[in-house]
Amino acid sequence: MRARNHRAMTNPHRFRLLALGSLVLGLVAASACSSDDNEATTGGDVDGGKTDGGGGGDAAPLEPFKATVRRTTAGVPHVKADDFGGAGYGYGYAFAEDNLCVLAEEITTVRGERSKYFGDKPYDLGNTASRSNVGSDAYYKMEFTKEVADSYREATPPDAQAMVRGFAAGVSRFVRELKAGQHAGLHAACRDAGWVREISDEDLYLRFYKLNLLASSATFIDGIVAAQPPGASNGFAPSSPSAGGNASRPSAAEMSKAFETWAPKFVAHREGDLGSNMYAFGSDVTGGAGIQFGNPHFPWYGGERLYQIHLTVPGKMDIQGSTLYGVPVVLIGFTQNFAWSHTVSTAYRFTPYQLKLKPGDPLTYIKDGQEKKITPHDMEIEVKQDDGSIQKKTVRLYTSEYGPMIYLGNSFFDWTDTVAYTIRDANAENNRLIRHFFRWNTAKSLDEFKQIHKEEVAVPWVNTTAADRDGNVYYGDITVVPNVPDALATSCSVGLASQVLNDQAQGLPLLDGSKAACDWQIDADSPQPGIFGAGHLPTLASKDYVVNCNDSYWLSNPKTPVTGFAKIIGQIDYAQSLRTRMCHQQVTDRLAGTDGLSGQGITVENVKEMVLRSRVYSAEKSRDAVTTAFCTNPTIELTKDPLTSEVLSPAVQVPVTDACTALKAWDTRNNADSKGSLLWDEFWLRVIAVQSKVRVYNTAFDPKDPLNTPRDIKVDEPLLAQAFAAAVRSVAQAGFAFDAPRSQFAYREGKNGEHIAIPGGFQRTGNFTIAQKDDIALKAGEGYGAMQFGNSYMQVVGFTPTGVDANTFVTYSESSDPGSDRYDDYTRLYSQKQWLKAAFSEDEVAADTKSTLDLEQ
Incomplete structure (x- = not known):
């Protein structure tokens, strides 16, 4: 295949690649970015756009694909093709240019080959993690099979299948070029690695399957690997299972610790640390077309x-937005007529079952008097040793008819001689993900969008809001949820064990696996047996507004609360998170015209400003009361730090005058230049630490006033005075001035570790603009350090009579490769709050085009 470069009169950076119609076996494309006409040859066998995953075999003709990729400001690719396969091809190639290493690691993970290349060590990919590559590989090899990939492919429409094949072919082409020595300077971390290879559509279908399980099984990998019958061990269980009944009932703190240890990503989802914000504003508040704001708070590293x-496929698809790495369809985005976004839903996607075992046989359980087998699976794992050699290790895992056996993190839930625990995952049975989003990507109206939502019931774990050019708005938690009505959850509970689990995860039923009557029910309008149909899932449509910031469906619009749904989907009449209250407060203030922005209505421009003002709910409601109460004396006696439990003996007199001066002057926001926010973070983290022990508000939560209660911080509570003194001491010991700007102690890392100032703070303190990390610990001279997740893709989309008014950010930029010019350019725009006016129409794209690449194979 020959590459020919020529300059276009309108753009000096335009390159064109031409491919021969038929290929001599073994020849591959030369680099699109090469400055000469040299041909390159690599191995790599291709069959219909698919490879054999790096194995041998005779090469076959490449499936033909053709696309044009234009890059605009911040490197955003605009892919145009005559067919869907071509669109996937151009997208796959452009994506690999930017993020090959991350995608290749994800493929290595779902193939169960981490140990082969990385040895046995822990890993963290953002939304999934494991304490052992070997254990992880065993899980993926058992669950992520060819049959799973085939099921996904068969459920995917032919045009969408072509997009998947095209995407795989585009990635594979870039891999061949990289392995041939082209693209100098890119992907230095992985370009020579054996785990970077051409990929197949099968690899991608397994990648989609992993995305399905991000809020369920994939967060319990270590617990699945650790589940072992009495007397057995595969080296991953925390201790020997107890031989007879359950251990004593664990405390709430013990169960919380168990979940944090064995399912940390599940806990992060449940506590809102990994969350999102979204608004959809209708004509009642905009006076015209709808406006959609979307902002997932996903990790800034890893595959999510x-x-x-x-x-763009002319006449068939024209859509822009964002997608998780390796997915060839848009997951959050906009068309000419509507826009939508997502937030993580409160619904559970799985249920554990307690199995009653046959006496004397821990691998047999009894269901309605019939014996059922627990099946062992011996997974052979290749493990790289320190000397580079490969040794094989066999790991035994177990499954029941419901799914994998599971250890729930505490000896109370051990696999004993009498009971064992297993998990059924609704999203493990959902193969409609790509079909659903492909249909959304090609929908012509919000009405069609809503109908697809109801027909497919395939969205794995996120709420949806949408707005259209006619001023309609929509909220729906039409997601994949086990069909467990409250009555079934009650009748099929297993006593104390169900209570213990529900105390830790309210609404999650632990069901009795000894009765067929406890199997999930079937709705007539459900496309998948065992999940709720759309008629039993919450929605709201209006011309007003809808909002979700990771609390349940209940207050999507507080003027019209949504109720009447099963507890497994979400709660009602419960205290909302501080971030959710901030979400609603911003709308209330905007509509009242009391937020300092112009006018009283909702416009694209004031939404853009509103969502990046970095307001902090806890500070707005409590800062003045705190300074009034705790700043009357120059010192406070500190005896114990409520956060660290450090005991001060003798007690320490903590000077607070300078701290109080800084806190009073703080603007109660977490912008990069805000001064005083560090002290408030340290104080509020300690408030959170004591709220399970003492009352921290004078006015308790009232379900009749859920957005204003609880309120009135209880400043006469002695532990809060201790929290304030400890916060002052913590900041002083870390060596930071009390009025240090936020950018000194919380930032985004750019090239060469450069600190890039960004807005935002922690969701726990009630921030709307999020910049977060897993381990929030103030360190001397470092502060909180580099943030790890938070605002990620952002969009504010409105509609004009002539088109779309779309404004976007990718806060960590389009490329994860430090060798790329696109590694932190978008981040620098975000640092300055300079929204990108997203090019969408042909004229807009043409006017902003920085480079063009014509691809063909």
Whole structure:
């Protein structure tokens, strides 16, 4: 295949690649970015756009694909093709240019090959993690099979299948070029690695399957690997299972610790640390067309970063937005007529079952008097040793008819001689993900969008809001949820064990696996047996507004609360998170015209400003009361730090005058230049630490006033005075001035470790603009350090009579490769709050085009 470069009169950076119609076996494309006409040859066998995953075999003709990729400001790719396969091909190639290493690691993970290349060590990919590559590989090899991939492929429409094949072919082409020595300077971390290879559509279908399980099984990998019958061990269980009944009932703190240890990503989802904000404003508040704001708070590392892309197949698809790495369809985005976004839903996607075992046989359980077998699976794992050699290790895992056996993190839930625990995952049975989003990507109206939502019931774990050019708005938690009505959850509970689990995860039923009557029910309108149909899932449509910031469906619009749904979907009449209250407060203030912005209505411009003002709910409601109460004396006696439990003996007199001066002057926001926010973070983290022990508010939560209660911080509570003194001491010991700007102690890392100032703070303190990390610990001279997740892809989309008014950010930029010019350019725009006016129409794209690449194979 020959590459020919020529300059276009309108753009000096335009390159064109031409491919021969038929290929001599073994020849591959030369680099699109090469400055000469040299041909390159690599191995790599291709069959219909698919490879054999790196194995041998005779090469076959490449499936033909053709696309044009134009890059605009911040490197956003605009892919145009005559067919869907071509769109996937151009997208796959552009994506690999930017993020090959991350995608290749994800493929290595779902193939169960981490140990082969990385040895046995822990890993963290953002939304999934494991304490052992070997254990993880065993899980993926058992669950992520060819049959799973085939099921996904068969459920995917032919045009969408072509997009998947095209995407795989585009990635594979870039891999061949990289392995041939092209693209100098890119992907230095992985370009020579054996785990970077051409990929197949099968690899991608397994990648989609992993995304399905991000809020369920994939967060319990270590617990699944650790589940072992009495007397057995595969080296991953925390201790020997007890031989007879359950251990004593664990405390709430013990169960919380168990979940944090064995399912940390599940806990992060449940506590809102990994969350999102979204608004959809209708004509009642805009006076015209709808406006959609979307902002997932996903990790800034790993495969669940979001990538901005524009895909056009004339007459069939024209959509822009973001997608998780490796997915060839847009997951959050906009068309000419509507826009939508997502937030993580409160619904559970799985249920554990307690199995009653046959006496004397821990691998047999009894269901309605019939014996059922627990099946062992011996997974052979290749493990790289320190000397580079490969040794094989066999790991035994177990499954029941419901799914994998599971250890729930505490000896109370051990696999004993009498009971064992297993998990059924609704999203493990959902193969409609790509079909659903492909249909959304090609929908012509919000009405069609809503109908697809109801027909497919395939969205794995996120709420949806949407707005259209006619001023309609929509909220729906039409997601994959086990069909467990409250009555079934009650009748099929297993006593104390169900209570203990529900105390830790309210609404999650632990069901009795000894009765067929406890199997999930079937709705007539459900496309998948065992999940709720759309008629039993919450929605709201209006011309007003809808909002979700990771609390349940209940207050999507507080003027019209949504109720009447099963507890497994979400709660009602419960205290909302501080971030959710901030979400609603911003709308209330905007509509009242009391937020300092112009006018009283909702416009694209004031939404853009509103969502990046970095307001902090806890500070707005409590800062003045705190300074009034705790700043009357120059010192406070500190005896114990409520956060660290450090005991001060003798007690320490903590000077607070300078701290109080800084806190009073603080603007109660977490912008990069805000001064005083560090002290408030340290104080509020300690408030959170004591709220399970003492009352921290004078006015308790009232379900009749859920957005204003609880309120009135209880400043006469002695532990809060201790929290304030400890916070002052913590900041002083870390060596930071009390009025240090936020950028000194919380930032985004750019090239070469450069600190890039960004807005935002922690969701726990009631921030709307999020910049977060897993381990919030103030360190001397470092502060909180580099943030790890938070605002990621952002969009504010409105509609004009002539088109779309779309404004976007990818806060961590389009490329994860430090060798790329696109590694932190978008981040620098975000640092300055300079929204990108997203090019969407042909004229807009043409006017902003920085480079063009014509691809063909």
